[in-house]
Amino acid sequence: MPAESNLDVIARLRGVIHDCLKDYISDDEPLAILDFPDIRNCGDSAIWLGEMAYLQNRYGKRPAYVSRIDDFSPEDLERVMPTGPIFIHGGGNFGDIWGAHQDFRERVLERFPERQVIQFPQSIHYKSKERVEQSARAIGRHKNFVLLVRDEESREFAQKHFDCQVRLCPDMAFCIGALQPAASEFPVLAMLRADLEKAGDADLSAYPDIPMEDWTTESARRVRVSKAFGAASALVALKPAEIRLRKLDAAAHNRFRRGITQIARGRAIVTDRLHVHICSLLLGRPHAVLDNSYGKVRRFMAAFSGGTDLSYKAASLDDGIAWARHQASVGAAA
Template sequence: MPAESNLDVIARLQGVVHDCLKDYVSDGEPVAMVDFPDYKNVGDSAIWLGQIAYLSSRLKKSPSYISSLQDHSHDRLDEAMPSGPILITGGGTFGDIWPGHQELRESILERWPGRLVVQLPQSIHYKSQEHADRMARAIARHKNFVLLVRDEESKEFAEKHFDCRVHLCPDMAFCIGPIQPLAASQFPVLAMLRADKEKASHYDFSAYPDIPVEDWISESRTPVRIAKALGAAKVAVSFNPERIRGAKLEAAAHNRFRRGIRQISRGRAIVTDRLHVHICALLLGRPHAVLDNSYGKVRRFMNAFSGGTDLSYKAASLDDGIAWARHQASMGAAA
């Protein structure tokens, strides 16, 4: 089969997202969206903005309750919307690598047994069977949990261990749609590699002094604070605390997302082990060589959904990825 264009991939995956969610989220009832990613990782902000874009474009609605891990309140959620589905933000936090997010997930299931809770697309990774068993018990007691997963391995694990509805669903960041670069190209090749506990390797760039090596998990707090204040000010006249909180957090997500897009726009071609650099490069239409994270999340997602385009290349090694990216950059420069 011929390779898909990035626009074809985006449109196809947006359709799959809707097919997964249409039976659980409707325009006739309020929704809550919890676990806003109020931290520096640009990829999680991309997920959040895709979730908001889906609700806005498909259902013409915004969440009636929004919270982050730091400010979530079960009581406040009940006050804002006594009924309706609770949506939990997607990402790569389902398991025991990032325990705070898992604890919030389990506490929601415990607080609202029988109420529809939809886990938006996640990659699953457990190091401890005991932790997986604890989640299985929480799901069994709850009885109305829907789990969307981003790869076949996560789906197989979920169907084996959890008594709930499981659907294979693309990452919600695709619902942002195609985007334009926010900076001029400065480098033929830019390496965007993880600097956190999901990194698979300490890559040696001594042979590539001309290639910048960056990550997107550092930021200046001042621009984010200003964005939050401006976002809240735009809706302050509503005197609705939930609407103000939502506008404040959405503004922070936009600020972080723009920072990440400016960053990767500077490379004519990219080498990365981050899933959302891969996804954002597809949204940009930018060629990129892909390595994997510590537990295979990136390749698993590409195998399920996004590996059928000439813009992305599954590199066998750092050297292989750089060689491919340099070739793509040179072709772009010649064009």
């Protein structure tokens, strides 16, 4: 079977996403999205912007209510939209590695037992049997929870342990669409995790010419949001919910731009981050893929995005660097 181009992958996965979500969104009913990713990880901002792009491009709508974990108000949500589905932001935090997100998810299920709650696509990983059982109880009590997952292993786990509807769905970042990259600065960039999901301690001492980075942090200066409002804000009064959404969108756009600028500096990339893989596909950049601590990246590629010549499943860091160097030299010659 011939390899897909990155544009073919993007188009195919956007179609699969719509097939998964069309049953839960209507033109005339409001919706909420909770757990905005107010963190430095640019991949989470890519997911958020994909969620926004999907709603805008398919339905011409924006969520009626959004929140982060720490400023969520059930009372405000009910006041703004007494009816309609509640979506929870997608990503890789379903389980007990990132416990705050799972705790929040289960509080939402407990607080809104009569509302449909849809989890945007997630990867699932638990270390504790007791924590699995706690999640299963929260989901079982709710009865109207829809869990979208990003890989077959997560689907099998959820179908075994949770009493809810489970569907396999690609990552929402593909709804951003293809991106135009800037010119690269050096042949190979290693983008490797430095957090709880890293698989080991990468050693690039034998490759002094290759920068090793993780997502960079934003400056201490707060994100300017004035441009996000546009000239129209001077003419019309914005509702508080719309003001909040525009502020959060501005932060997500700022982080995403920073991340894309960062990874586009490499003509070829080596990574163990799922969203460096996804963003490299959006950019059309060759990249060698390692894995995170529990197999999330390879699981996603097996389900959805592994059929392109732009990505290479590296057997080791050395293998990935050798492949990336070859791709960078081919690109330079072209």
